[in-house]
Amino acid sequence: MKIKVLATGDTMQVAPHPLLKVLELSKIIEFVSEVPEPRPRGSAVWTVAFTATSFENYLHAACSACGQSSRIFNPTERASFAHCGKVERVPADVYQEYDDRLKNPESASVTASRRNTSGTVSYI
Ligand SMILES: [Zn+2]
Numbered sequence: 001m002k003i004k005v006l007a008t009g010d011t012m013q014v015a016p017h018p019l020l021k022v023l024e025l026s027k028i029i030e031f032v033s034e035v036p037e038p039r040p041r042g043s044a045v046w047t048v049a050f051t052a053t054s055f056e057n058y059l060h061a062a063c064s065a066c067g068q069s070s071r072i073f074n075p076t077e078r079a080s081f082a083h084c085g086k087v088e089r090v091p092a093d094v095y096q097e098y099d100d101r102l103k104n105p106e107s108a109s110v111t112a113s114r115r116n117t118s119g120t121v122s123y124i
Contacts, residue, residue: 002032040065041084046094048101057101059090 003020004011011032014020023029042065049060049071061081062069068083072090075098079090 002034003029004032005029041086042066044081044083044088046081046090048094048098050101055105057098057105059094059098061088061090 001016001020002011002013003023006027006029020029020031024031042063044061044063047060048057050057056073059072059075059079060069061072061083063081063083066084068081070081072079072081075090075095077090077092077095077099079095080087081090082088
Protein backbone atom coordinates (compact mmCIF):
# COMPACT_ATOMS: atom_id res chain seq x y z
CA MET A 1 0.00 0.00 0.00
CA LYS A 2 1.05 3.59 -0.50
CA ILE A 3 1.27 6.25 2.18
CA LYS A 4 2.19 9.92 2.29
CA VAL A 5 4.22 11.31 5.19
CA LEU A 6 2.47 14.59 5.91
CA ALA A 7 5.51 16.31 7.48
CA THR A 8 7.66 15.86 4.39
CA GLY A 9 5.17 15.17 1.62
CA ASP A 10 7.06 12.03 0.66
CA THR A 11 5.10 9.09 -0.61
CA MET A 12 6.27 5.53 -0.18
CA GLN A 13 5.20 1.96 -0.69
CA VAL A 14 4.83 0.07 2.61
CA ALA A 15 3.63 -3.32 3.71
CA PRO A 16 0.23 -3.32 5.41
CA HIS A 17 0.52 -2.96 9.19
CA PRO A 18 -2.08 -2.33 11.92
CA LEU A 19 -0.11 0.65 13.29
CA LEU A 20 -0.48 2.53 10.00
CA LYS A 21 -4.06 3.28 11.00
CA VAL A 22 -2.78 4.81 14.26
CA LEU A 23 -0.32 6.96 12.28
CA GLU A 24 -3.16 8.07 10.04
CA LEU A 25 -5.39 8.97 13.00
CA SER A 26 -2.45 10.88 14.52
CA LYS A 27 -2.20 12.90 11.27
CA ILE A 28 1.34 11.67 10.67
CA ILE A 29 0.56 9.88 7.45
CA GLU A 30 -2.31 9.56 5.05
CA PHE A 31 -3.15 6.71 2.75
CA VAL A 32 -2.68 7.41 -0.93
CA SER A 33 -5.28 6.01 -3.26
CA GLU A 34 -3.74 3.55 -5.67
CA VAL A 35 -6.42 3.94 -8.30
CA PRO A 36 -4.65 3.75 -11.65
CA GLU A 37 -4.45 6.81 -13.85
CA PRO A 38 -7.40 7.06 -16.19
CA ARG A 39 -6.69 5.54 -19.57
CA PRO A 40 -6.24 7.81 -22.55
CA ARG A 41 -9.43 8.22 -24.56
CA GLY A 42 -8.42 8.81 -28.14
CA SER A 43 -10.34 8.48 -31.35
CA ALA A 44 -9.34 6.02 -34.04
CA VAL A 45 -8.23 7.20 -37.45
CA TRP A 46 -9.56 4.80 -40.08
CA THR A 47 -8.07 4.49 -43.52
CA VAL A 48 -8.44 2.16 -46.45
CA ALA A 49 -5.04 0.82 -47.39
CA PHE A 50 -3.62 -1.94 -49.51
CA THR A 51 -0.55 -4.08 -49.38
CA ALA A 52 2.16 -3.06 -51.83
CA THR A 53 2.89 -6.63 -52.83
CA SER A 54 -0.57 -8.00 -53.59
CA PHE A 55 -2.63 -4.79 -53.62
CA GLU A 56 -4.95 -6.46 -51.19
CA ASN A 57 -7.23 -3.87 -49.62
CA TYR A 58 -7.70 -3.74 -45.91
CA LEU A 59 -8.85 -1.33 -43.25
CA HIS A 60 -6.30 0.30 -41.05
CA ALA A 61 -7.28 1.76 -37.70
CA ALA A 62 -4.90 3.63 -35.45
CA CYS A 63 -5.08 5.70 -32.31
CA SER A 64 -2.42 8.24 -31.40
CA ALA A 65 -3.58 8.43 -27.78
CA CYS A 66 -2.84 4.81 -26.88
CA GLY A 67 -0.57 3.85 -29.78
CA GLN A 68 -2.67 0.86 -30.82
CA SER A 69 -3.18 0.07 -34.46
CA SER A 70 -4.82 -2.72 -36.36
CA ARG A 71 -5.09 -4.04 -39.89
CA ILE A 72 -8.41 -5.62 -40.69
CA PHE A 73 -8.44 -7.87 -43.72
CA ASN A 74 -11.75 -8.93 -45.26
CA PRO A 75 -13.72 -6.61 -42.96
CA THR A 76 -17.48 -6.31 -42.81
CA GLU A 77 -19.36 -3.08 -42.22
CA ARG A 78 -19.34 -4.10 -38.57
CA ALA A 79 -15.52 -4.14 -38.32
CA SER A 80 -14.31 -2.80 -35.01
CA PHE A 81 -11.14 -1.64 -33.33
CA ALA A 82 -10.58 -2.03 -29.59
CA HIS A 83 -8.42 0.62 -27.94
CA CYS A 84 -8.47 3.07 -25.04
CA GLY A 85 -10.81 0.71 -23.17
CA LYS A 86 -13.52 0.98 -25.80
CA VAL A 87 -14.52 -0.52 -29.12
CA GLU A 88 -15.03 1.70 -32.16
CA ARG A 89 -16.89 0.59 -35.27
CA VAL A 90 -15.61 1.44 -38.72
CA PRO A 91 -17.24 4.66 -39.96
CA ALA A 92 -19.76 4.02 -42.73
CA ASP A 93 -17.98 6.23 -45.27
CA VAL A 94 -14.65 4.47 -44.72
CA TYR A 95 -16.23 1.06 -45.12
CA GLN A 96 -18.00 2.31 -48.24
CA GLU A 97 -14.64 3.36 -49.69
CA TYR A 98 -13.24 -0.09 -48.93
CA ASP A 99 -16.28 -1.75 -50.49
CA ASP A 100 -16.06 0.43 -53.60
CA ARG A 101 -12.46 -0.58 -54.13
CA LEU A 102 -13.30 -4.22 -53.59
CA LYS A 103 -15.97 -4.06 -56.28
CA ASN A 104 -13.96 -1.94 -58.65
CA PRO A 105 -10.27 -2.79 -58.17
CA GLU A 106 -9.30 -1.21 -61.53
CA SER A 107 -10.00 2.24 -60.16
CA ALA A 108 -8.38 1.55 -56.81
CA SER A 109 -4.86 2.56 -57.76
CA VAL A 110 -6.09 5.72 -59.50
CA THR A 111 -8.25 6.60 -56.54
CA ALA A 112 -5.44 5.78 -54.13
CA SER A 113 -2.96 7.95 -56.01
CA ARG A 114 -5.36 10.84 -56.03
CA ARG A 115 -6.36 10.43 -52.41
CA ASN A 116 -2.84 9.86 -51.20
CA THR A 117 -2.15 13.56 -51.60
CA SER A 118 -4.75 14.24 -48.94
CA GLY A 119 -3.28 11.61 -46.64
CA THR A 120 -6.35 9.37 -46.45
CA VAL A 121 -4.61 6.36 -47.97
CA SER A 122 -1.45 4.81 -46.62
CA TYR A 123 0.91 2.49 -48.40
CA ILE A 124 2.91 -0.28 -46.81
ZN1 LIG B 1 -6.69 4.56 -28.20
